[in-house]
Amino acid sequence: MRRRSDVRITPTTPCGMDLHQGGMGPQGAWTVSLDGQRKAALEVGRTRLLVAGAIFLLAFLAVGLRLADLALLSETGEPRRAATPSAAEALETQRAEILDRNGQVLATTLPTSSLYADPQKVIDPQGAAMALARVLPEYSVASLQAKLSLDTSFTWIKRGLTPRETARINRLGIPGLDFVREERRFYPHGPLLGHLVGYTNIDNVGQIGLERSFDEVLRGRNEPLRTSVDLRIQHILSDELGKAMREWRGIGAAGIVLDAQTGEILALASLPSIDPNAPETIPDDAFLNRATQGVYEMGSVFKVFSTAMALETGAVGLTDGYDVSEPIRVGRHRIRDFKPKTGMLTIPEILLFSSNIGTVHMTMAAGTEAQQRFFRRLGLLERPSLELPDLAAPKLPPIWREINTMTISYGHGLAVTPLQTARAMAAVVNGGQLVPATLLKRSRGERLVAEQAMSRETSQKMKWLLRLVVERGTGGFADAKGYRVGGKTGTADKLDPNGGYAENRRIASFLSAFPMDAPRYVVLAMIDEPKPTEYSHNYATGGWVAAPVVKAVVERMAPLLGVEPLAGETFDRHEQGQPLAIPANLAGRHVASR
Amino acid sequence: MILRWSTLFWLGLFAAAVGLLFQIAHAVEDLEGRLRATQEQIHRDREAVHVLRAEWSYLNRPERIARLAERHLQMMPLTAPNISRISALPPRPEDMEGRTFAEGPPPPPRRPAPELAGWRAQMPQAETRPADTPDPIGDLVAATLRPAAPQPVAKTPSSGARETAHAAPRNPVTGAPLPVRPRFVSESR
Structure with a gap:
C-alpha cells in the first residue's frame, strides 16, 4: 500500500543535493531528504527485514525441498516385503530339503x-x-x-x-x-x-x-x-534284503540298484539300518555303510569280469574249453571247485557252473598284466567316486603274484566295495561304458563322461552268458518271469581273524542286470554270513540266499519303472545242471604245469 | 479488509488438504496393518505347508502304504502275465464278423520283441522256445479266446463255511476262479 502524496522523493546525495534536478523542480515541488537519526533508524529496520526475509525464505525452501524429497524421491519407511512372500514359495530355512x-x-x-x-x-x-x-x-x-x-x-x-x-x-x-x-x-x-x-x-x-x-x-x-534315489525302489530293496537277512540269520546285508545307462543309483541299502531321527541310539557296529564303506572279497561274482577279460583280450573264444577235472596246484595252494565237474567245460559252462578251475585257466591264458589292466579299466582297483563321505578304497594284494592273479580271477584276494562291483557290472552290460555312479538326479539330455572299458562285442557276449547263468546255471532262483534277468552268483569265504579263511562264515551275493536284451538296471544283493537251513539242503550260497532277493526285487520294481515283460524265455528246469550242447573247440590249454 | 474472498478460499483449500491428508494417512496405516497381518498369515501358512509336506511324506512311507494296502485292499502284486500290449489283445466281438469261437478267431498280432530277436540271432547258440513250454502272455490270450472249459472248482485252503455258501468269484471271461486271499479278522466287518 503506497501512500499518496504530493511530495516527490528523489534520490539525493547524503548532503541533500538533488542528483537530477538540483534546486527547484519544474512543477515547483520541494525535494525532501531525510538524514540524521531518523534515517539511520530506517536503514537498520530495512536491513533487519531483509535478513529475516532471507532466513525465512531459506527455511521455507528447505521445508519445500524436504517435502519434495519425501514425496517424490525416497520410499524409506514403506514396507518393501510386499513383493516377496508368496504362499507357493518354499519356506526359508537354514538348511535345504x-x-x-x-x-x-x-x-x-x-x-x-x-x-x-x-x-x-x-x-x-x-x-x-x-x-x-x-x-x-x-x-x-x-x-x-x-x-x-x-x-x-x-x-x-x-x-x-x-x-x-x-x-x-x-x-x-x-x-x-x-x-x-x-x-x-x-x-x-x-x-x-x-x-x-x-x-x-x-x-x-x-x-x-x-x-x-x-x-x-x-x-x-x-x-x-534332488537325489537320484527312488523311494519306492529303496523300500523294495531294503524290504527284501531284510526278509532274506532274517530268513538266513545273516549279520548284515547290502544292496544296490543302479541305472546301467546313466550310473544313477536308484537304491542303496545297508542293513542293519540306522535311524537318523535318533542318532544317539545307533549301535556302533551299524554305522558302516556296507555298500560303500565295506570292502569284501566278492567271490564268484568276479568270474563275470574274468570271463569278460578273457573274451576281450581274445585269450579265449566262446567255443573254447578247458579240462576242469584236476584241481590246480600252485605251491602249497590248491584251487578246487565247489561242486567239481569232470571232463571238459566250455567257456559258457565254466561261468554257468561257476568253475574256479576253468576261470583260473582262462585268466592265466590272458595273463596277469591283462587282468590288472582290465580290472583297472572297470574301476575295481581304485577308490570309486560318489557323493558320499568315507568311501572305502579296494584292498589289493601287496605284491600281485601269479597266485594272486589266479585267486582274484574267482574273487578272492581282492576286496572291493559292492558299489564298485555294481558299477563294473553296469559297464559289462551297457555296451562296455564305465559310467561314473552318482546319487544326484541327472538332468535330461545330460552328456555323460564315460570310458569305454570293453568292446561292444564283448559286452554283447557277456549279456548272453549272464542270461544263460540264470536260465540254466547257478542263478536259477533269480529268474523273474518275463523280465530276462541275467546275473552271476557269488559265495565268498570270509577271512578269519586268526588267519586264513573261515569255514562257516561267508558272503552270499548275486550280481545281476535286467532286462538282458537291453539292460537298464543293475541289481546287486549281498547277505553277510547267512546260515544254512534245512530247506536249502544246508547250502548258504549266493544262488540260494541272494538270487531269490534279486528275483523278488526285480518282480516288484519292474512294473514301477515300466520295464515291459516279454513272453517266451521259459525253460525247462529239469534240464538244469546238464552240460550244454555247445560245440567245443578244445585246445587243451593247461596251466596246471606252471 | 482482513477477510477477503481469496483468503477464505485459501483457508478452505488448506482445511480440505489437511482433512484429505489425515484421511490418506489413516488409510495407509490401516492398509499397512492389513499388509502386515497378511504377511504374517502367509508366513504362518508357508510354515504350515512346510510342516504338512513333511507330514505327508511321513504318512506316505512305503512300508506304511504296503501295510495299509495289505489290510484294506484286495490287491495282488502285478506279475508279468498280467501285463500285455493292446495289440496282443483278442479282437472285440463286433470285429469278429460273424466268426465264432469254434472256427477259431484270427490270431492276435503278437509283437516278437525285435531287439530280443535280433540279439538272439547274433548269439552262437540262439535258443528257440520249444513248442510245448508254457508262454505266460500267449497262454493268457489263448485262455481268453478259448470257450470257457469246465474248470475244477478250486478248493482254497482258507475256504470255510462262509466261502462255500456262495460261489467263489470267477473271471467273467475264462470262468477261472479268481485267486482268493486269506482275510484278516479285522477286515470282515
Whole structure:
C-alpha cells in the first residue's frame, strides 16, 4: 500500500543535493531528504527485514525441498516385503530339503522351540523343577533343579520341543525360562535311508551320508537337493534284503540298484539300518555303510569280469574249453571247485557252473598284466567316486603274484566295495561304458563322461552268458518271469581273524542286470554270513540266499519303472545242471604245469 | 479488509488438504496393518505347508502304504502275465464278423520283441522256445479266446463255511476262479 502524496522523493546525495534536478523542480515541488537519526533508524529496520526475509525464505525452501524429497524421491519407511512372500514359495530355512527323484521329501527342516533358563532369574528352583518335570517327564526333578541352580546366566534345558510341550511350559509361567526358535532336521522315512541321507547334529551340521557331503551346499541355499534315489525302489530293496537277512540269520546285508545307462543309483541299502531321527541310539557296529564303506572279497561274482577279460583280450573264444577235472596246484595252494565237474567245460559252462578251475585257466591264458589292466579299466582297483563321505578304497594284494592273479580271477584276494562291483557290472552290460555312479538326479539330455572299458562285442557276449547263468546255471532262483534277468552268483569265504579263511562264515551275493536284451538296471544283493537251513539242503550260497532277493526285487520294481515283460524265455528246469550242447573247440590249454 | 474472498478460499483449500491428508494417512496405516497381518498369515501358512509336506511324506512311507494296502485292499502284486500290449489283445466281438469261437478267431498280432530277436540271432547258440513250454502272455490270450472249459472248482485252503455258501468269484471271461486271499479278522466287518 503506497501512500499518496504530493511530495516527490528523489534520490539525493547524503548532503541533500538533488542528483537530477538540483534546486527547484519544474512543477515547483520541494525535494525532501531525510538524514540524521531518523534515517539511520530506517536503514537498520530495512536491513533487519531483509535478513529475516532471507532466513525465512531459506527455511521455507528447505521445508519445500524436504517435502519434495519425501514425496517424490525416497520410499524409506514403506514396507518393501510386499513383493516377496508368496504362499507357493518354499519356506526359508537354514538348511535345504533333500528330495528323492520323484520329489518325495527325504529330509527337511522343521521349526521348533528350544527351552533355556537363566538360573539367576529363577526365583524358586525347586518349585520350578517340579513343575517342569511334570511337563518333561524324561527329566528328573533332581537334574532339573541342579540345572536351574547353576551359577551361570544361560543353560539349555531341552532343545527341539514339540509345539504341545512349548504351550504347556508357557502356561507354567516360570520366570527365568525362555524359548529360542530353532530349526530341527527331520527325516520322514527314518531308517529306510539312514546310511544314504545321513543325519545332522543338534546344531544342524551334517554328520554322515549326503548330509555331510553336501553340508555346505545345503546350508547355503534354499533350493532342495534332488537325489537320484527312488523311494519306492529303496523300500523294495531294503524290504527284501531284510526278509532274506532274517530268513538266513545273516549279520548284515547290502544292496544296490543302479541305472546301467546313466550310473544313477536308484537304491542303496545297508542293513542293519540306522535311524537318523535318533542318532544317539545307533549301535556302533551299524554305522558302516556296507555298500560303500565295506570292502569284501566278492567271490564268484568276479568270474563275470574274468570271463569278460578273457573274451576281450581274445585269450579265449566262446567255443573254447578247458579240462576242469584236476584241481590246480600252485605251491602249497590248491584251487578246487565247489561242486567239481569232470571232463571238459566250455567257456559258457565254466561261468554257468561257476568253475574256479576253468576261470583260473582262462585268466592265466590272458595273463596277469591283462587282468590288472582290465580290472583297472572297470574301476575295481581304485577308490570309486560318489557323493558320499568315507568311501572305502579296494584292498589289493601287496605284491600281485601269479597266485594272486589266479585267486582274484574267482574273487578272492581282492576286496572291493559292492558299489564298485555294481558299477563294473553296469559297464559289462551297457555296451562296455564305465559310467561314473552318482546319487544326484541327472538332468535330461545330460552328456555323460564315460570310458569305454570293453568292446561292444564283448559286452554283447557277456549279456548272453549272464542270461544263460540264470536260465540254466547257478542263478536259477533269480529268474523273474518275463523280465530276462541275467546275473552271476557269488559265495565268498570270509577271512578269519586268526588267519586264513573261515569255514562257516561267508558272503552270499548275486550280481545281476535286467532286462538282458537291453539292460537298464543293475541289481546287486549281498547277505553277510547267512546260515544254512534245512530247506536249502544246508547250502548258504549266493544262488540260494541272494538270487531269490534279486528275483523278488526285480518282480516288484519292474512294473514301477515300466520295464515291459516279454513272453517266451521259459525253460525247462529239469534240464538244469546238464552240460550244454555247445560245440567245443578244445585246445587243451593247461596251466596246471606252471 | 482482513477477510477477503481469496483468503477464505485459501483457508478452505488448506482445511480440505489437511482433512484429505489425515484421511490418506489413516488409510495407509490401516492398509499397512492389513499388509502386515497378511504377511504374517502367509508366513504362518508357508510354515504350515512346510510342516504338512513333511507330514505327508511321513504318512506316505512305503512300508506304511504296503501295510495299509495289505489290510484294506484286495490287491495282488502285478506279475508279468498280467501285463500285455493292446495289440496282443483278442479282437472285440463286433470285429469278429460273424466268426465264432469254434472256427477259431484270427490270431492276435503278437509283437516278437525285435531287439530280443535280433540279439538272439547274433548269439552262437540262439535258443528257440520249444513248442510245448508254457508262454505266460500267449497262454493268457489263448485262455481268453478259448470257450470257457469246465474248470475244477478250486478248493482254497482258507475256504470255510462262509466261502462255500456262495460261489467263489470267477473271471467273467475264462470262468477261472479268481485267486482268493486269506482275510484278516479285522477286515470282515
